[in-house]
Amino acid sequence: MSDDTAAEAADDVAEAAVEDPGPEHQIRYTAIVAESKGDVILHPSVETYLDTITAAHADGFDQLIDLTAVDYLTYAGKRALPEGIEAGRFEVVTALINHQRRERIRIRVQLGGDEPTIPTAFDLYPGAEYLEREVYDMFGIVFADHPDMSRVLMPEDWVGYPLRKDYAIGSIPVQFKAASNQR
Amino acid sequence: MTITDQENVDGAETAGLNPGIDGAERVKRRGDDSAVLRLSEAECAEIGNDPHSNADDERVLLNMGPSHPSTHGVLRLMLEMEGETILRSKPVVGYLHTGMEKQAEQLTYLQGCTNVTRMDYASPLFTELAFSLATEKLLGIEVPERATWIRMLMCELNRMSSHLLFMATNGMDLGAVSMMIYGWREREEVLRFFEKVTGLRMNHNYIRPGGVAADMPDGWEADVEHLLELIPPRLEEYDILMTGQPIWRERLQGVGVLNADEALALSVTGPILRSTGYAWDLRRDEPYLAYPEVDFDVIVGSYGDCYDRYAIRLNEIRESMRIVEQILDKMPAGDYRVQDKKVTPPPRVRIDQSMEALIHHFKIFTEGYKVPEGEAYACVESPRGELGVYMVSDGTSTPYRMHVRGPSFINVQTMPHLMQNGLIADGVAIISSVDPIMGEVDR
Numbered sequence: 001m002s003d004d005t006a007a008e009a010a011d012d013v014a015e016a017a018v019e020d021p022g023p024e025h026q027i028r029y030t031a032i033v034a035e036s037k038g039d040v041i042l043h044p045s046v047e048t049y050l051d052t053i054t055a056a057h058a059d060g061f062d063q064l065i066d067l068t069a070v071d072y073l074t075y076a077g078k079r080a081l082p083e084g085i086e087a088g089r090f091e092v093v094t095a096l097i098n099h100q101r102r103e104r105i106r107i108r109v110q111l112g113g114d115e116p117t118i119p120t121a122f123d124l125y126p127g128a129e130y131l132e133r134e135v136y137d138m139f140g141i142v143f144a145d146h147p148d149m150s151r152v153l154m155p156e157d158w159v160g161y162p163l164r165k166d167y168a169i170g171s172i173p174v175q176f177k178a179a180s181n182q183r
Numbered sequence: 184m185t186i187t188d189q190e191n192v193d194g195a196e197t198a199g200l201n202p203g204i205d206g207a208e209r210v211k212r213r214g215d216d217s218a219v220l221r222l223s224e225a226e227c228a229e230i231g232n233d234p235h236s237n238a239d240d241e242r243v244l245l246n247m248g249p250s251h252p253s254t255h256g257v258l259r260l261m262l263e264m265e266g267e268t269i270l271r272s273k274p275v276v277g278y279l280h281t282g283m284e285k286q287a288e289q290l291t292y293l294q295g296c297t298n299v300t301r302m303d304y305a306s307p308l309f310t311e312l313a314f315s316l317a318t319e320k321l322l323g324i325e326v327p328e329r330a331t332w333i334r335m336l337m338c339e340l341n342r343m344s345s346h347l348l349f350m351a352t353n354g355m356d357l358g359a360v361s362m363m364i365y366g367w368r369e370r371e372e373v374l375r376f377f378e379k380v381t382g383l384r385m386n387h388n389y390i391r392p393g394g395v396a397a398d399m400p401d402g403w404e405a406d407v408e409h410l411l412e413l414i415p416p417r418l419e420e421y422d423i424l425m426t427g428q429p430i431w432r433e434r435l436q437g438v439g440v441l442n443a444d445e446a447l448a449l450s451v452t453g454p455i456l457r458s459t460g461y462a463w464d465l466r467r468d469e470p471y472l473a474y475p476e477v478d479f480d481v482i483v484g485s486y487g488d489c490y491d492r493y494a495i496r497l498n499e500i501r502e503s504m505r506i507v508e509q510i511l512d513k514m515p516a517g518d519y520r521v522q523d524k525k526v527t528p529p530p531r532v533r534i535d536q537s538m539e540a541l542i543h544h545f546k547i548f549t550e551g552y553k554v555p556e557g558e559a560y561a562c563v564e565s566p567r568g569e570l571g572v573y574m575v576s577d578g579t580s581t582p583y584r585m586h587v588r589g590p591s592f593i594n595v596q597t598m599p600h601l602m603q604n605g606l607i608a609d610g611v612a613i614i615s616s617v618d619p620i621m622g623e624v625d626r
Contacts, residue, residue, distance in 0.1 A: 127450025
């Protein structure tokens with residue numbers, strides 16, 4: 001993509017953003033902007049997630065640095081989310097970096113339901129392949145159109161998603177624990 | 184993907200033994216032109232067991248590892264070979280997976296360091312540092328200056344020991360077996376210093392939220408100076424043994440080439456990214472600790488091959504020594520941990536004198552300290568690339584979620600691209616030059 005088309009794409013996004021400014025929130029790459037400990041956070045919905053990363057990619061965010069997920073099932077308090085963002089059980093967190101401007105953004109997408117699905121970032125950032133596989137492996141979040149949506153760390157035939165909050169830690173039986181208490 | 188494939192019904196009669204699965208057809212089906220072999224382990228085994236799978240095809244699936252001398256732990260590679268040429272490959276990881284991220288949710292922030300330090304066992308202090316920085320970001324505390332400089336000193340020494348280990352294993356993988364002994368020997372000198380400071384050679388649990396575990400021992404300057412005198416001549420020896428040596432060059436130059444665009448696309452960081460000529464080092468570009476106050480160069484390569492990656496790491500040892508030298512001059516006096524009663528335990532003597540100190544001590548080591556709600560990401564430049572910790576706190580004394588962005592895990596993705604159309608013997612050089620630490624890959 002040439003610089004012109006990239007700039008155009010960014011302009012389009014900016015225009016689209018003006019249409020729906022949301023309740024007193026800044027909009028960037030069609031997503032609501034928030035801030036956390038000095039970092040820029042974007043809050044797109046599942047539907048606009050791809051638009052957001054496409055626009056960010058066109059605007060010079062040339063590397064996907066991290067991608068992970070959080071299961072908020074047992075979160076004690078109320079999460080601080082901008083108005084208009086409905087909290088979901090899962091949250092996919094994607095971190096992008098712009099090397100020229102030395103800038104980072106973090107994209108947090110809310111996902112609900114028992115079989116959460118989100119589009120893959122693989123087409124824009126092939127480096128997301130393993131990170132998305134790990135999230136699938138640990139949380140059961142499916143990345144639609146991912147080239148190899150399979151487990152990466154757990155055995156292939158494993159049942160369950162270990163990092164979900166309703167997945168017990170389990171324990172290894174200790175061989176001598178059942179020994180008699182008599183002294 | 185399922186084993187029974189509707190597309191293969193036409194060719195079923197040729198398979199004979201196993202109708203429904205036509206090996207040759209399957210080989211073709213897996214034949215796209217990408218570097219990455221995207222077959223599951225079960226499918227791979229299926230093809231391997233099928234006598235007809237290579238009927239009209241020269242391609243063979245070869246399994247390398249998980250226990251192979253060149254894989255530095257338990258990395259398994261599924262290689263699709265044509266003769267001695269690797270067409271596609273797939274790294275299979277997870278053999279060391281012990282659920283450390285899940286375990287982190289059970290441990291307090293103080294205990295957390297004992298867990299994360301076991302991830303990248305060749306450079307444990309960096310994971311401790313990233314973990315501590317993320318926790319401190321959530322706590323909103325600033326560590327004293329001396330603690331910052333001690334952290335920097337220890338991390339740079341750790342970068343040296345980690346790269347020395349790379350020198351050793353890289354040499355061994357490529358047949359310079361004596362290099363293995365030299366590399367381990369020099370690394371041992373650095374580890375001896377670590378033992379003196381932290382009490383342990385590895386898995387230090389030294390850098391903790393709020394500072395470091397203990398001040399530097401008496402006479403540490405002399406020990407560091409001894410290291411700075413000892414190692415440079417040894418590095419000169421490495422130059423003689425490897426850098427300028429024709430066999431070494433032949434073996435590495437032009438092998439496993441990656442360009443900067445590919446590296447960025449594959450989310451690669453660290454020496455692999457820098458070997459492509461792309462100067463990106465978090466110490467310089469997104470400074471943390473006190474790196475703006477020391478002078479050092481970011482080493483970059485120009486060809487992005489195995490030789491560049493070797494040379495970068497060798498020279499990064501020299502740069503780290505330069506930094507350590509400056510730290511020796513600039514080390515400030517002061518406290519080695521923050522004096523925040525809620526975060527750091529009180530000094531031992533205070534426990535005998537003050538009831539309150541005893542209570543704080545007891546509270547910190549039993550239930551731990553509470554960290555304000557929020558989420559934060561902190562990253563450092565580890566010897567392998569960007570090492571980040573993403574932490575979510577729900578206001579209790581254990582992290583709600585702790586994710587580690589292990590550079591090795593992401594760098595492993597480059598292997599199929601580096602190996603494509605290369606020889607299997609070069610594959611060994613490539614695995615070695617990617618320098619993955621499996622403890623960090625699998626976590």
